[in-house]
Amino acid sequence: MSSAQLGLLLYGAWQTILLTLGGMALALVIAFPVGLARVSRNKFLRAVGFVYVELFRGAAVLVLAFWFVYALPSLGWQLEPAFAGILALGLNMGAYSSEVVRGAIQAVPPGQVEAATALNFTPSQGMRRVVLPQAVRAMIPSFGNNVIEQLKATAVVAVVSIPELTFNGQLIWSGNGRAAAVFGGLLIGYGIMALVFMTMVRLIERKVAWS
Amino acid sequence: MNFDWNYALDILPLLLDGLLTALIATVVGYVAALVLGLVFALARRSSKRWICLPVGFFVEFIRGTPLLIQLFFLFFVLPQLGLALSPLAAGIVGLGLHYATYTSEVYRAGIEGVPPGQWDAAVALHLPRRRVWTSVILPQAVPRSIPALTNYSIALFKDVPQLVAITVAEPFTVGRAIIAETFRPFEPITMAGLLYLAVALVLSYLGRIVERRYKGMATA
Amino acid sequence: MSFIDFHQVSKRFGDNVVLDDLSFGVANGERVTLIGPSGSGKTTILRMLMTLTKPDSGTIAIDDEYLWHERRGDELVPAGEAHTRKVRSRVTMVFQQFNLFPNMKVLRNITEAPVHVLGTPKDEAEARARDLLEMVGLQSKADFYPSQLSGGQQQRVAIARALAVEPDILLLDEVTSALDPEIAAEVLDVLRDVAKTSDVTMLLVTHAMRFARDVSNRVLMFNEGKIIEDAPPEQMFNEPQHERTRGFLRSVLEEV
Numbered sequence: 001m002s003s004a005q006l007g008l009l010l011y012g013a014w015q016t017i018l019l020t021l022g023g024m025a026l027a028l029v030i031a032f033p034v035g036l037a038r039v040s041r042n043k044f045l046r047a048v049g050f051v052y053v054e055l056f057r058g059a060a061v062l063v064l065a066f067w068f069v070y071a072l073p074s075l076g077w078q079l080e081p082a083f084a085g086i087l088a089l090g091l092n093m094g095a096y097s098s099e100v101v102r103g104a105i106q107a108v109p110p111g112q113v114e115a116a117t118a119l120n121f122t123p124s125q126g127m128r129r130v131v132l133p134q135a136v137r138a139m140i141p142s143f144g145n146n147v148i149e150q151l152k153a154t155a156v157v158a159v160v161s162i163p164e165l166t167f168n169g170q171l172i173w174s175g176n177g178r179a180a181a182v183f184g185g186l187l188i189g190y191g192i193m194a195l196v197f198m199t200m201v202r203l204i205e206r207k208v209a210w211s
Numbered sequence: 212m213n214f215d216w217n218y219a220l221d222i223l224p225l226l227l228d229g230l231l232t233a234l235i236a237t238v239v240g241y242v243a244a245l246v247l248g249l250v251f252a253l254a255r256r257s258s259k260r261w262i263c264l265p266v267g268f269f270v271e272f273i274r275g276t277p278l279l280i281q282l283f284f285l286f287f288v289l290p291q292l293g294l295a296l297s298p299l300a301a302g303i304v305g306l307g308l309h310y311a312t313y314t315s316e317v318y319r320a321g322i323e324g325v326p327p328g329q330w331d332a333a334v335a336l337h338l339p340r341r342r343v344w345t346s347v348i349l350p351q352a353v354p355r356s357i358p359a360l361t362n363y364s365i366a367l368f369k370d371v372p373q374l375v376a377i378t379v380a381e382p383f384t385v386g387r388a389i390i391a392e393t394f395r396p397f398e399p400i401t402m403a404g405l406l407y408l409a410v411a412l413v414l415s416y417l418g419r420i421v422e423r424r425y426k427g428m429a430t431a
Numbered sequence: 432m433s434f435i436d437f438h439q440v441s442k443r444f445g446d447n448v449v450l451d452d453l454s455f456g457v458a459n460g461e462r463v464t465l466i467g468p469s470g471s472g473k474t475t476i477l478r479m480l481m482t483l484t485k486p487d488s489g490t491i492a493i494d495d496e497y498l499w500h501e502r503r504g505d506e507l508v509p510a511g512e513a514h515t516r517k518v519r520s521r522v523t524m525v526f527q528q529f530n531l532f533p534n535m536k537v538l539r540n541i542t543e544a545p546v547h548v549l550g551t552p553k554d555e556a557e558a559r560a561r562d563l564l565e566m567v568g569l570q571s572k573a574d575f576y577p578s579q580l581s582g583g584q585q586q587r588v589a590i591a592r593a594l595a596v597e598p599d600i601l602l603l604d605e606v607t608s609a610l611d612p613e614i615a616a617e618v619l620d621v622l623r624d625v626a627k628t629s630d631v632t633m634l635l636v637t638h639a640m641r642f643a644r645d646v647s648n649r650v651l652m653f654n655e656g657k658i659i660e661d662a663p664p665e666q667m668f669n670e671p672q673h674e675r676t677r678g679f680l681r682s683v684l685e686e687v
């Protein structure tokens with residue numbers, strides 16, 4: 001392997017990490033409002049949350065990325081490819097993560113909300129001080145799975161020519177034709193990155209545990 | 212710019228052909244995932260370390276790495292080893308293998324959910340090992356796995372667009388071919404995306420019905 | 432109107448009529464024990480007072496203020512959230528399953544509501560919380576998480592937490608039913624103490640009849656959503672009038 005190839009791979013891996021973290025950050029920013037809307041007492045908010053989740057869970061990352069990169073310019077919007085990639089990743093994962101938020105909130109025992117009422121908290125105080133702190137801890141393992149899924153999903157945006165790890169791997173392959181080495185190597189590279197992300201999630205999980 | 216309905220209607224039949232291919236890949240790939248996943252689940256429960264350890268590693272590795280690269284591997288590396296697959300065949304094998312790693316987890320949870328007393332009872336009745344699995348454990352484990360398994364059929368369908376990367380004639384591949392002639396990308400890409408979205412929404416709706424039905428059964 | 436006033440309250444769950452046109456009152460400072468067979472609606476009454484369960488019809492008032500309704504001119508309309516919260520602020524409840532907040536240490540479980548609902552300054556709330564912990568015999572546990580305490584200790588914290596919001600009305604729903612008998616005794620001792628040293632109005636549901644006799648000055652016997660007997664404890668336990676009450680007391684006393 002030449003040093004130019006090594007540089008290409010390292011740069012690609014770095015871009016993959018940025019896409020993963022950027023997509024996940026956007027997903028979390030979306031997940032909390034949408035997840036809360038899904039458990040709201042307000043029918044309209046619930047409906048909005050439901051539509052978001054159905055729509056963006058149904059629209060795969062590749063479908064969104066294709067549309068952003070190849071169709072949207074016809075409407076006069078030219079997105080930076082990396083930005084389009086993060087948008088596609090984040091919008092889609094945001095739908096999955098908001099289901100995590102909703103599930104964790106609903107899994108907090110009803111007795112907790114009743115105790116908050118008995119202490120005369122407002123509903124929003126009860127949500128903020130009692131329910132969410134408990135729910136967030138329960139969300140972390142699922143968010144950890146989401147990070148791994150997000151890492152895997154970043155490979156897909158290679159299809160719209162974002163120079164991340166997979167795309168750069170394909171470049172190298174088209175130069176040297178050694179498919180087994182390149183794609184085998186890519187798989188191992190992603191496997192290692194998944195392992196690193198997983199370890200980090202475990203550490204965070206341990207950090208937020210109480211008692 | 213406006214959506215050109217005439218153009219859209221012209222290319223719709225081609226895109227629908229592509230969708231049919233996508234659905235074939237989904238169904239065959241899913242059946243493969245169901246069968247292979249059960250094999251993985253049983254292999255990982257094997258008491259022989261030389262079976263359960265490598266299978267466990269393989270399953271975790273496939274599940275932790277991107278489907279797209281697995282597709283590349285199947286499509287570009289296997290021919291070098293003398294096993295050339297058509298694009299669709301490679302796509303189906305890739306989807307089936309990748310999702311088998313997910314379904315195997317579902318089966319595992321289902322098997323672990325069978326009360327230990329069932330194993331004890333089977334031993335007390337002197338049932339042979341094979342019989343314990345086929346007539347006691349699996350008949351209880353598989354039904355309770357069905358809602359989660361259904362969800363993976365939907366997830367699998369949503370990964371089918373990735374087959375564009377190995378030139379399977381699904382809607383985006385079809386759309387690209389059209390664009391190569393017309394140089395008008397907006398309608399083909401939008402329609403291919405909408406076709407995928409529409410099917411995904413219908414599947415998700417059906418999935419909710421299955422889930423509700425089985426939830427009712429589980430509590431009954 | 433009595434201090435706590437139930438007027439023609441009805442509640443059904445599906446076809447199950449739980450409370451049927453129920454009216455009764457409780458005076459300020461009174462200690463009332465609700466007894467009756469399982470499913471007779473005792474919990475439902477407490478939960479309605481705590482605004483956790485909504486009545487289908489009838490009115491509930493605390494000190495002349497309707498809990499579920501607001502006066503608009505001469506009319507009673509369903510109460511808005513602010514109104515219900517204001518009336519509810521005088522009531523609190525201790526639950527069978529404690530319902531401590533697992534994410535907060537003991538001290539913060541107790542100070543959270545005074546600080547954020549009543550607006551008490553934090554150090555003042557903490558000083559008061561420590562006094563309450565001392566009262567329930569747990570001053571050494573302030574910095575523990577609930578999961579590090581035994582059931583009896585958790586319930587004593589829950590009592591301290593309830594008292595910290597300075598309620599006028601304290602609702603206790605089978606607060607010792609989840610505990611072993613000896614441990615239950617510690618909790619009941621704390622409650623005897625509360626009854627002795629404060630003038631809070633208490634509504635309690637309990638199967639501990641000796642405790643009920645000690646702390647309450649009135650016992651209501653429920654059956655199928657109605658009060659069938661209403662008497663001071665001596666009379667209720669020694670010479671119950673109603674056949675159904677006699678049967679019920681016999682079965683409870685045998686159990687223990």
Ligand SMILES: Nc1ncnc2c1ncn2[C@@H]1O[C@H](COP(=O)(O)OP(=O)(O)OP(=O)(O)O)[C@@H](O)[C@H]1O
Nearest residue numbers: 444445447449467468469470471472473474475476
């Ligand atoms: N949320 C609910 N949904 C449906 N039915 C309910 C609900 N809450 C209570 N019930 C029913 O209402 C009836 C009265 O319940 P309640 O809890 O008030 O009884 P209780 O007197 O406290 O009984 P116990 O001594 O068992 O605690 C019961 O038949 C119960 O099944």
Ligand SMILES: [Mg+2]
Nearest residue numbers: 473474475636
């Ligand atoms: Mg009860």
